[in-house]
Amino acid sequence: MSEFRFxxxxxxxxxxxxxxxxxxxxxxxPAFMPVGTAGTVKAMLxxxxxxxxxxxxxxxxxxxxxxxxxxRVAKLGGLHRMMDWHGPILTDSGxxxxxxxxxxxxxxxxxxxxxxxxxxDLHLLTPERxxxxxxxxxxxxxxxxxxxxxxxxxxxxxxSSMRLSMRWARRGRDAFSARPGYALFGIQQGGIHxxxxxxxxxxxxxxxxxxxxxxxxxxxxxxxxxxxxxDHSVPLLPADRPRYLMGVGQPDDIVGAxxxxxxxxxxxxxxxxxxxxxAYTRRGTVNIRNARHQEDPRPLDEACACPACRRFSRAYLHxxxxxxxxxxxxxxxxxxxxxxxxxMRGLREAILTxxxxxxxxxxxxxxxxxxxxxx
Amino acid sequence: MSEFRFxxxxxxxxxxxxxxxxxxxxxxxPAFMPVGTAGTVKAMLxxxxxxxxxxxxxxxxxxxxxxxxxxRVAKLGGLHRMMDWHGPILTDSGxxxxxxxxxxxxxxxxxxxxxxxxxxDLHLLTPERxxxxxxxxxxxxxxxxxxxxxxxxxxxxxxSSMRLSMRWARRGRDAFSARPGYALFGIQQGGIHxxxxxxxxxxxxxxxxxxxxxxxxxxxxxxxxxxxxxDHSVPLLPADRPRYLMGVGQPDDIVGAxxxxxxxxxxxxxxxxxxxxxAYTRRGTVNIRNARHQEDPRPLDEACACPACRRFSRAYLHxxxxxxxxxxxxxxxxxxxxxxxxxMRGLREAILTxxxxxxxxxxxxxxxxxxxxxx
Numbered sequence: 113m114s115e116f117r118f119x120x121x122x123x124x125x126x127x128x129x130x131x132x133x134x135x136x137x138x139x140x141x142p143a144f145m146p147v148g149t150a151g152t153v154k155a156m157l158x159x160x161x162x163x164x165x166x167x168x169x170x171x172x173x174x175x176x177x178x179x180x181x182x183x184r185v186a187k188l189g190g191l192h193r194m195m196d197w198h199g200p201i202l203t204d205s206g207x208x209x210x211x212x213x214x215x216x217x218x219x220x221x222x223x224x225x226x227x228x229x230x231x232x233d234l235h236l237l238t239p240e241r242x243x244x245x246x247x248x249x250x251x252x253x254x255x256x257x258x259x260x261x262x263x264x265x266x267x268x269x270x271x272s273s274m275r276l277s278m279r280w281a282r283r284g285r286d287a288f289s290a291r292p293g294y295a296l297f298g299i300q301q302g303g304i305h306x307x308x309x310x311x312x313x314x315x316x317x318x319x320x321x322x323x324x325x326x327x328x329x330x331x332x333x334x335x336x337x338x339x340x341x342x343d344h345s346v347p348l349l350p351a352d353r354p355r356y357l358m359g360v361g362q363p364d365d366i367v368g369a370x371x372x373x374x375x376x377x378x379x380x381x382x383x384x385x386x387x388x389x390x391a392y393t394r395r396g397t398v399n400i401r402n403a404r405h406q407e408d409p410r411p412l413d414e415a416c417a418c419p420a421c422r423r424f425s426r427a428y429l430h431x432x433x434x435x436x437x438x439x440x441x442x443x444x445x446x447x448x449x450x451x452x453x454x455x456m457r458g459l460r461e462a463i464l465t466x467x468x469x470x471x472x473x474x475x476x477x478x479x480x481x482x483x484x485x486x487x
Numbered sequence: 488m489s490e491f492r493f494x495x496x497x498x499x500x501x502x503x504x505x506x507x508x509x510x511x512x513x514x515x516x517p518a519f520m521p522v523g524t525a526g527t528v529k530a531m532l533x534x535x536x537x538x539x540x541x542x543x544x545x546x547x548x549x550x551x552x553x554x555x556x557x558x559r560v561a562k563l564g565g566l567h568r569m570m571d572w573h574g575p576i577l578t579d580s581g582x583x584x585x586x587x588x589x590x591x592x593x594x595x596x597x598x599x600x601x602x603x604x605x606x607x608d609l610h611l612l613t614p615e616r617x618x619x620x621x622x623x624x625x626x627x628x629x630x631x632x633x634x635x636x637x638x639x640x641x642x643x644x645x646x647s648s649m650r651l652s653m654r655w656a657r658r659g660r661d662a663f664s665a666r667p668g669y670a671l672f673g674i675q676q677g678g679i680h681x682x683x684x685x686x687x688x689x690x691x692x693x694x695x696x697x698x699x700x701x702x703x704x705x706x707x708x709x710x711x712x713x714x715x716x717x718d719h720s721v722p723l724l725p726a727d728r729p730r731y732l733m734g735v736g737q738p739d740d741i742v743g744a745x746x747x748x749x750x751x752x753x754x755x756x757x758x759x760x761x762x763x764x765x766a767y768t769r770r771g772t773v774n775i776r777n778a779r780h781q782e783d784p785r786p787l788d789e790a791c792a793c794p795a796c797r798r799f800s801r802a803y804l805h806x807x808x809x810x811x812x813x814x815x816x817x818x819x820x821x822x823x824x825x826x827x828x829x830x831m832r833g834l835r836e837a838i839l840t841x842x843x844x845x846x847x848x849x850x851x852x853x854x855x856x857x858x859x860x861x862x
Contacts, residue, residue, distance in 0.1 A: 151806065155813040157794065180781065180806040188784055188802055196798045387813075406555065409563055419532065423571045427563055431526065431555040438530040438762075438813060 116295040116322050118354050118375075122464045126346065126373040129463040132323075132354055134252045135293025136192065136200040139167040141354065142370045142459055144452045145202060145378040150175045151185070151195045154383050155438070155445040158197045164418070164446065165453035168200040168252075170378045173245055174209035177235070178228045182248035190250025202297075202378070203251035204358075205242045205284075208260045208327075219259065221276070239283035243296075247289065255325065256284035258299040263331040270303035271311075277301045277327075278315040285319050295322035297356060303328055304337050306344045313348035323354040326374075330360045335368065342372040363392060363455055363479060367472045370459050382452045386445030389433040393451065396479045400444065404486045405430040414484075418450035419443065491670040491697050493729050493750075497839045501721065501748040504838040507698075507729055509627045510668025511567060511575040514542040516729065516750040517834050519741065519827045520577060522758060525550045526560070526570045529758050530813070530820040533572045539793070539821065540828035543575040543627075545753045548620055549584035552610070553603045557623035565625030577672075577753070578626035579733075580617045580659075583635045583702075594634065596651070614658035618671075622664065630700065631659035633674040638706040645678035646686075652676045652702075653690040660694050670697035672731060678703055679712050681719045688723035698729040701749075705735045710743065717747040738767060738830055738854060742847045745834050757827045761820030764808040768826065771854045773801075775819065779861045780805040789859075793825035794818065 117133045118141075132139040146153045146161055149172045153161050161169060171191055176182060188194045191201050210217050210226050217226035223238030242257040258277035261270050281298045288296045298321035302308030316324060326345060329338050342357070349355055356376035357369050366377055382392060389401040393413040398405075400412070408426040416422075420429060420443035432440030455475065462471035492508040507514040521528045521536055524547045528536050536544060546566055551557060563569045566576050585592050585601050592601035598613030617632040633652035636645050656673045663671045673696035677683030691699060701720060704713045717732070724730055731751035732744050741752055757767060764776040768788040773780075775787070783801040791797075795804060795818035807815030830850065837846035 150810045150812060151803070152812050152814045155817070157814070157817070158798075179810060180802070184782055184802070187782055188800060194800070194803050407559055407562060423533075425563060425569070427555070427559070428526070428569050435525045435554060437525060437527050438816060439527045439532070441813060442530070442532070442817070 114293055116293050118323070118352060120352070122466070124463045124466045124468040125371065127371050127459075127463050127468050128373060128375060129460050130354070130375060132200075132375075133293075134200045134295065135291070136198060136252045137167065139200055139376075140460060141375040142366075142456055142463075143167055143376055144366065144456045145170040145376065146449050146452075147172075147378055147380045147383060148195065148197070149380075150179065151191060153449075155387065155441045156383075156449070158195060160446055161197070161449065162199070164449045165457060166199075166449065168202060169197055170202045170204065171195075171249065171251075172209060173203050173206035173242065173249065176203075176249060177206060177245050178230050182245040186248040186250070192250060200252040201250075202253035202376075203246045203249055203255065205255040205257040206237050206245070207242070207257045208359075210237055211260050221279075223257070223280075239280040240287040243284055243287040243289075252293070253295045253297055253323065254288060256281045256296065256298050256321070258301060258327055260331070261301050261303050261328045263303065263328070263333050265303050267303075267305050267308070270301075270305055271308055274301040274303075274308050274312050278312060281316060282319050285321070297321055297323040297325050297354075299325040299327040299358070300345060300349070301328045304333055304341055306341075309341060309345040310348055313345060317350060321353070323356060323376075324349040325356040325358050327358050329357065330365070335365055338365070339368050339372065342369055342374065346373040363452070364476050366455065367459065367475055370463075371468060371472055382448035383445050386448045387441045389440070389444065391444055391451075392448050393483065394478050395481055395483050398483050400426065400429045400433050402430075408487055410484070410487075412447060413451070416447060416450055416454070418447045420447040489668055491668050493698070493727060495727070497841070499838045499841045499843040500746065502746050502834075502838050502843050503748060503750060504835050505729070505750060507575075507750075508668075509575045509670065510666070511573060511627045512542065514575055514751075515835060517741075517745045517831055517838075518542055518751055519831045520545040520751065520753040521824050521827075522547075522753055522755045523570065523572070524755075525554070526566060528824075530762065530816045531758075531824070533570060535821055536572070536824065537574070539825045540832060541574075541824065543577060544572055545577045545579065546570075546624065546626075547584060548578050548581035548617065548624065551578075551624060552581060552620050553605050557620040561623040561625070567625060575627040576625075577628035577751075578621045578624055578630065580630040580632040581612050581620070582617070582632045583734075585612055586635050596654075598632070598655075614655040615662040618659055618662040618664075627668070628670045628672055628698065629663060631656045631671065631673050631696070633676060633702055635706070636676050636678050636703040638678065638703070638708050640678055642678075642680050642683070645676075645680055646683055649676040649678075649683050649687050653687060656691060657694050660696070672696055672698040672700050672729075674700040674702040674733070675720060675724070676703045677720075679708055679716055684716060684720040685723055688720060692725060696728070698731060698751075699724040700731040700733050702733050704732065705740070710740060713740070714743050714747065717744060717749065721748040738827070739851050741830065742834065742850055745838075746843060746847060757823035758820050761823045762816045764815070764819065766819055766826075767823050768858065769853050770856055770858050773858050775801065775804045775808050777805075783862055785859070785862075787822060788826070791822060791825055791829070793822045795822040
């Protein structure tokens with residue numbers, strides 16, 4: 113079993129191309145992690161996820177600890193075996209979902225007590241318990257428990273929230289049982305405040321993690337503010353470790369963040385959009401429910417190699433989605449994940465050939481141009 | 488393009504194994520046709536349907552004429568191209584669904600007028616229009632329009648209903664434009680009344696069809712009454728043409744009907760059951776939602792080669808279905824279709840080796856034995 117290791121292959125400006133080696137295989141970066149909330153990337157077979165080019169998927173601790181339960185996942189041999197995904201899996205800490213429960217949770221120094229949205233049962237999530245649960249899940253990459261600072265927040269609130277997350281990060285590090293090829297990532301907080309981001313980066317680096325995430329972004333601050341935080345914060349994180357921008361994002365968010373030195377992403381957008389008839393294409397997003405597609409024999413995206421584009425027409429996809437057919441969700445999800453993976457591969461190749469600026473400008477311009485003209 | 492042809496390979500008692508050659512390929516019989524109501528076998532990619540061993544699928548004229556519309560399907564190059572299923576497709580005439588609209592339809596000698604359940608628009612389905620629509624769909628096998636006689640019906644009602652269907656059958660035959668490798672099937676009616684079934688068989692044979700269906704069964708009369716009709720009626724149909732028992736059925740219905748000389752079947756059960764957590768196995772049906780599966784690491788059916796059984800545990804399938812995950816519907820649908828196709832292959836091989844009686848007895852006994860014991 114190989115050590116967990118990040119090997120930098122090339123950089124182009126702040127952007128990096130690399131390889132993350134793990135106990136469950138290698139991740140080519142920059143990488144997008146499809147979200148498999150409840151231990152399934154919705155509407156996809158694992159082989160199909162792999163076929164899009166994904167090296168790693170994300171699963172949600174909150175959902176899995178409630179159903180089927182971390183102990184049950186452990187008894188079934190861990191997440192990889194249970195969901196038949198044998199590549200790396202990153203699990204979040206559960207904190208983000210718990211914080212969003214609002215009235216159903218209570219935050220303290222110890223951790224966060226909450227009631228399950230499924231059955232009302234009381235649970236306590238602490239930095240230590242988050243490690244145990246992710247160990248039960250057999251996560252390749254474990255995330256420290258943090259409080260995702262709400263936006264907007266006063267600087268004082270952002271500071272106390274971030275400092276709580278840093279104390280929790282230390283407790284998580286102490287509780288984490290290291291295994292070869294497995295990793296623990298810390299999460300930087302501090303809202304949009306440069307001093308707080310710097311303090312958080314210093315605290316995390318002092319504790320020492322296998323990788324560093326940026327948390328508390330893409331929560332309403334807007335792309336410009338997010339990029340400003342990246343411009344300031346990414347250089348504060350150790351260059352020899354992977355950097356992960358949590359919960360991001362739209363394709364142009366990803367392009368901009370890669371250019372600023374981010375290596376890992378996750379987002380529900382491509383899968384969620386796929387279940388509501390929204391498709392990402394090289395010429396912007398398409399609402400396949402729109403009547404203008406109803407007799408269009410052309411593929412969704414002529415440059416895409418996914419089954420939705422290679423085998424079916426826009427008219428058929430329109431029909432499936434209008435009729436509420438599961439195959440519509442299956443095909444559009446596959447397409448959107450293919451689109452995201454193609455984008456990541458394009459970004460990676462551009463970095464390896466030091467041509468990122470041109471690639472990024474073309475990708476964003478083509479998207480802005482809009483969908484192909486109606487027939 | 489080959490002629491439409493039924494080649495008998497072997498028989499075992501009344502049971503037959505054969506090959507139906509069509510413009511879109513060969514169907515090994517006895518055959519089960521997965522139902523692709525709206526131009527998609529629900530929750531399945533066409534390649535996956537093929538992978539289960541299916542040679543032919545069924546699509547519903549009623550649903551397709553309303554959405555996306557037969558003209559639109561024709562513009563897209565027909566059903567095969569639209570849905571990426573390049574094997575044979577049988578379409579029903581639309582009659583069965585229209586008749587079930589109750590207050591929304593009015594039957595006359597000319598045909599049946601009805602209002603769409605989607606938008607309330609008025610439509611008229613006649614024997615001639617049913618031919619046009621199925622031609623637009625590019626159905627490999629077209630079904631004549633009939634009135635599916637309700638059950639129970641008095642002998643007088645069953646007689647007048649059957650005779651209307653026979654007049655319609657003649658009009659359909661006259662309106663059907665023959666093409667090499669394409670076929671038109673007539674539908675026998677007559678309820679559970681032997682004389683009416685005989686009259687209907689004589690009328691259809693006199694008109695002359697490429698294949699003969701038995702309609703108006705599996706509508707509440709029970710397996711024993713249905714088998715009695717088959718015992719009486721199947722020998723009345725031409726031996727050199729395929730015989731199709733519409734809308735049947737449960738596995739033991741199929742076993743019994745094959746033994747009585749039926750070659751073709753269709754039924755929504757395996758696909759519909761797959762979307763509600765019900766699985767057909769070699770030891771009877773399993774409700775995967777049942778709590779006894781929640782920690783069971785064993786496959787659904789140890790003898791099954793489908794992805795649901797080869798790659799996942801009962802516990803994971805239970806989790807997916809409880810969580811309402813689309814992958815649960817995808818995997819259980821695949822499994823159920825695999826189960827049905829395995830059953831058909833087993834029946835076919837048993838007929839080819841003249842061992843049907845033993846195979847049928849074992850298959851039915853194993854199912855009756857019940858599911859594997861809980862852990």
